[in-house]
Amino acid sequence: MTAPLLSIENLSLRLDGRDILRSVSLTLAPGRVLGLVGESGSGKSMTALAVLGLAPPGATATGRVLLDGEDLLQAGERRMRSVRGGDVGLVFQEPMTALDPLQTIGDQVAEAVRLHRGASRAEARRAAAAMLERVGLPAARFPLSRHPHELSGGQRQRVAIAAAMAAGPRLLIADEPTTALDVTTQARILDLLRQVTREDGVGLILISHDLAVVADLADDIAILKDGEVVEAGETLSLFRELRHPYSRALVEASALRPRPPPGTASRTVDAPPLLEAAGLIREHNGARRLWGPARPFRAVDGVDLTLHAGERVGLVGESGSGKSTLLRALLALDDIQGGAVRLDGRRFERRRAPADLRRKIQVVFQDPYGSFDPRWKVADLIAEPLRLSPDAPIGAARRRRVEAMLEQVGLKPADADRRPHAFSGGQRQRIAIARALIVEPQILALDEAVSALDVRVRAQILSLLDDLSERLGLAYLFVTHDLSVVRAATDRLLVMQNGKVVETGETAAVFAAPRHPYTRTLLAATPDLERALAARAAQVAL
Numbered sequence: 001m002t003a004p005l006l007s008i009e010n011l012s013l014r015l016d017g018r019d020i021l022r023s024v025s026l027t028l029a030p031g032r033v034l035g036l037v038g039e040s041g042s043g044k045s046m047t048a049l050a051v052l053g054l055a056p057p058g059a060t061a062t063g064r065v066l067l068d069g070e071d072l073l074q075a076g077e078r079r080m081r082s083v084r085g086g087d088v089g090l091v092f093q094e095p096m097t098a099l100d101p102l103q104t105i106g107d108q109v110a111e112a113v114r115l116h117r118g119a120s121r122a123e124a125r126r127a128a129a130a131m132l133e134r135v136g137l138p139a140a141r142f143p144l145s146r147h148p149h150e151l152s153g154g155q156r157q158r159v160a161i162a163a164a165m166a167a168g169p170r171l172l173i174a175d176e177p178t179t180a181l182d183v184t185t186q187a188r189i190l191d192l193l194r195q196v197t198r199e200d201g202v203g204l205i206l207i208s209h210d211l212a213v214v215a216d217l218a219d220d221i222a223i224l225k226d227g228e229v230v231e232a233g234e235t236l237s238l239f240r241e242l243r244h245p246y247s248r249a250l251v252e253a254s255a256l257r258p259r260p261p262p263g264t265a266s267r268t269v270d271a272p273p274l275l276e277a278a279g280l281i282r283e284h285n286g287a288r289r290l291w292g293p294a295r296p297f298r299a300v301d302g303v304d305l306t307l308h309a310g311e312r313v314g315l316v317g318e319s320g321s322g323k324s325t326l327l328r329a330l331l332a333l334d335d336i337q338g339g340a341v342r343l344d345g346r347r348f349e350r351r352r353a354p355a356d357l358r359r360k361i362q363v364v365f366q367d368p369y370g371s372f373d374p375r376w377k378v379a380d381l382i383a384e385p386l387r388l389s390p391d392a393p394i395g396a397a398r399r400r401r402v403e404a405m406l407e408q409v410g411l412k413p414a415d416a417d418r419r420p421h422a423f424s425g426g427q428r429q430r431i432a433i434a435r436a437l438i439v440e441p442q443i444l445a446l447d448e449a450v451s452a453l454d455v456r457v458r459a460q461i462l463s464l465l466d467d468l469s470e471r472l473g474l475a476y477l478f479v480t481h482d483l484s485v486v487r488a489a490t491d492r493l494l495v496m497q498n499g500k501v502v503e504t505g506e507t508a509a510v511f512a513a514p515r516h517p518y519t520r521t522l523l524a525a526t527p528d529l530e531r532a533l534a535a536r537a538a539q540v541a542l
Helices: 044-051 077-083 105-117 121-134 153-165 183-200 211-217 235-241 245-254 323-330 378-388 395-408 413-417 425-437 455-472 483-489 507-512 517-525 529-541
Strands: 006-015 018-028 033-037 060-067 088-091 171-175 203-208 220-225 228-234 275-284 297-307 312-316 338-343 361-364 443-447 475-480 492-497 500-506
Touching: 006 044, 018 044, 018 220, 018 228, 033 044, 033 183, 033 211, 044 060, 044 171, 044 203, 088 153, 105 121, 105 153, 121 153, 153 183, 171 183, 183 203, 183 211, 183 517, 203 211, 211 235, 211 245, 211 529, 220 235, 220 245, 228 235, 228 245, 235 529, 245 455, 275 323, 297 312, 297 323, 297 338, 297 500, 312 323, 312 483, 323 443, 323 475, 361 425, 378 395, 378 413, 378 425, 395 413, 395 425, 425 443, 425 455, 455 483, 475 483, 483 507, 492 507, 492 517, 500 507, 500 517
Parallel strands: 033 203, 033 220, 088 171, 171 203, 312 475, 312 492, 361 443, 443 475
Antiparallel strands: 006 018, 006 060, 220 228, 275 297, 275 338, 492 500
C-alpha cells in the first residue's frame, strides 16, 4: 500500500476562545485528489492554511500535519518558507489577487524556480517557458513578457497553476480555482489539474463548494461542517451512502430543479415588452494599427432582446461573449453605436435616462461587498438609491422603509444598524437585493448574483427571488455563466457568442434540444453531479 503523502491527524485550531477546527483527520496519497467540501465557515480553507503554517495570528494548533513524515506544525518559519511554493503549491480562486500586476508572467513563474530550486536566471527562464507551454500558454502565442492584465481569466489561472507547479511541489492545494470562470474555461482548468496530478504524481487538495466539480475530479472527499469532518470516503461510495444529514442537505441544495415551462408563468404574451433592445450595437476602440486609424471592436453586434413584466430571461455565454457589455448598454451605463433600447416604451440610453426611468431597473452584482462602503451602516446602504425618488421619505419614514425592505428579504429590522462585515455572503446578497428593491423597480438585473455562493445559500437566494417575483411581479434578467442557475430560474434563454445571440428560446426547450453547436458545447461542459457519478461508476465497472 502506498504511504500517504499528507497525513493530518487530529488537527484542532483554536482562535479567540473559539474552536475553528476540531480533530480533523485526513490522508492523501501521491497522484490522488482529495476534495474538501463544505459551506463558508466550515473549516475547509482553514485546514489548508494550517497545512501551510498560515493560521491567523493568535491561533493555537494541536495535532499533527505530516508531509512525507515531516510534522509541519513543528517546523519553524524558516523551514515553512521553503515548504510554501517549494514542497507545496497553492492556487487561489482569483488569480489577479495572487499575481503581481507589475511583473511579467515569465518572471512570476520563474521566481519560484529561482527561490526554491536555486536555478540561475537563465535556467529559471527556460523552466518557466516550459511550464507555461505545458499549461497551454506556449511562448509563440503568449510571450513571457506579457503582464496578467493582457490575459483572460482562464489564461491567468493557467499562469497561477504554472507558478504553483514550477518548483516541482509534492502537494498542490487549489482553493476554489474555477468558481469565477465560465463553464468551458472551468472544464479546461479542471482537465489541466487532473493532468498534472496524474503525470507528476502530485497530491491535490481541491477545495470547492461545487459538489459536481468535486465529484468529477476528486478520488476521495471529506465533507466539513463547523470545523469537523462529518463524512469522508472514496467519492463514489460516499455519494451512494451519504450517512450524515448535512451531506444529504448539501446534495439536495445542489440539485437545482428545472423551472416549469413559461406556459405556467404569469407573463401576458400580448402585452408590450417592459424592456426592449433592437439591433443593439456596442463598439470598443480596437488595437492601434501602424497605418491608418484603429479598427473598432464590436462587442455587441445587432442584438435583439425583450423582457416582459413578470418574465425571467437568462443571458449566458463565456467570458468575452459580450453579455456583460450588453448588460451595461441595457442599464444605460454605456453609449451605444447602433440600435435602440426602450424601457416601459421610452428611449432608455445613456444620454436619455432620466431618474424616473432608472428607478424601473436595478442591478444586483456578484460581490455585494465590493459595491458596499464598509464604513456605512446597512440602513444607509439600503436607503442610498432613494436619491432617485423626488418624494424620498426622510427621518422615521425612511427608517420604516428600510426596515420593511429588510423584512422583505428575510432579515431583521435590527440589522439596519450593523455594518456589512458583520454578515455572511448570503446575507450581504440579501442586503444588496433590499437596496435594489427600495425604489420599487419593475426589473432586477442579476449579474452573476449567486455564482460565488455556497449551494445551500444559493438555493435560499433563488427561493427568495421566486417569492419576490410572486409577491411583487418583478421581471428578472439573469446574466451568468452558471447554466444550472439559468435552468432553475428562467423562462427564456439567450446564448451569446462573440457579441451575437446564437440561440434563443424557452429555457426547457434549449436544454432539451440545443440547436447551435456552441450551446451544445456549453451544456456539455457544465458540471453535473449525476453525470460525474455515472462516469465514475462506469470506470469502476471497467
